[in-house]
Amino acid sequence: MNLCDFMVGEAVVSSLEAQTRDESIRELVESLAACGRLEQAHVDEIVQLLIERENQGSTGIGKGIAVPHIKHSSVSEIVGTVGCSEVGIDFASLDDAPVYSVMLLISPPNNPDRHLEAMESLFAHLQRDLFRKFLRQADNRQAVIDLLAEADASTEESGL
Amino acid sequence: MSVPSTGQNSAEREVIIRSAEGLHMRPAMQFVDCANGYVSEVTVSKADQTVDGKSIMQMTMLAATAGTRLVIRARGRDAEEAVAALAQVLENGSGA
Numbered sequence: 001m002n003l004c005d006f007m008v009g010e011a012v013v014s015s016l017e018a019q020t021r022d023e024s025i026r027e028l029v030e031s032l033a034a035c036g037r038l039e040q041a042h043v044d045e046i047v048q049l050l051i052e053r054e055n056q057g058s059t060g061i062g063k064g065i066a067v068p069h070i071k072h073s074s075v076s077e078i079v080g081t082v083g084c085s086e087v088g089i090d091f092a093s094l095d096d097a098p099v100y101s102v103m104l105l106i107s108p109p110n111n112p113d114r115h116l117e118a119m120e121s122l123f124a125h126l127q128r129d130l131f132r133k134f135l136r137q138a139d140n141r142q143a144v145i146d147l148l149a150e151a152d153a154s155t156e157e158s159g160l
Numbered sequence: 161m162s163v164p165s166t167g168q169n170s171a172e173r174e175v176i177i178r179s180a181e182g183l184h185m186r187p188a189m190q191f192v193d194c195a196n197g198y199v200s201e202v203t204v205s206k207a208d209q210t211v212d213g214k215s216i217m218q219m220t221m222l223a224a225t226a227g228t229r230l231v232i233r234a235r236g237r238d239a240e241e242a243v244a245a246l247a248q249v250l251e252n253g254s255g256a
Binding site (some may be wrong): 056057059061062063067069094112113115116117119120123124126127 | 180181182183184185186189216217218220221222223224225226
């Protein structure tokens with residue numbers, strides 16, 4: 001699966017105003033709603049569910065990355081976006097280090113296989129030091145969108 | 161990686177992911193937590209793809225959906241215990 005199949009470029013927040021985990025989650029959910037990819041009426045509920053999910057176990061997987069995600073019946077396709085933080089956000093990560101890139105995903109509940117595939121394609125790129133570095137350096141929305149598109153192109157070339 | 165062959169145990173166990181949700185992040189994290197409690201090297205294989213069982217990034221890349229057959233392998237002095245415990249994590253944690 002390509003990143004651009006589910007990552008909503010116009011919802012990318014290249015410089016998060018949020019200073020905390022919960023604020024960053026809200027900022028990204030509101031960004032997806034502002035692009036019409038989530039219904040405004042579900043924003044509060046989705047934010048709340050994402051926070052509850054984080055409280056059950058942090059999705060801060062280390063190396064400056066967090067991947068907050070839930071399933072929600074209001075979406076029919078997986079929608080995701082990225083928020084970049086300059087200051088770093090405390091996500092209670094595995095390595096206790098601050099998070100600079102928040103990758104947020106909302107998946108429909110009825111297709112767990114597709115959710116796993118989306119996570120796989122995300123992590124295939126997040127594993128690469130250069131991808132994480134470029135993501136952290138990207139200082140505008142277009143740079144993030146270009147990075148996601150380049151990552152997809154490199155996957156297709158290598159036939160992965 | 162350069163462990164001497166003497167005194168090293170290795171063990172492996174096959175597990176089938178039963179949960180309809182597949183091996184999603186939470187059980188994968190439980191697995192990695194558990195794996196990191198052992199000194200043995202731990203790998204997990206799905207068909208011809210093999211990943212480090214102590215890395216959440218790599219474990220997530222398995223995309224082990226419901227019905228996926230995984231092979232847990234461990235090598236080191238606590239390999240047997242590691243494989244037994246990890247198989248249990250997958251069987252319970254992924255909602256057998």
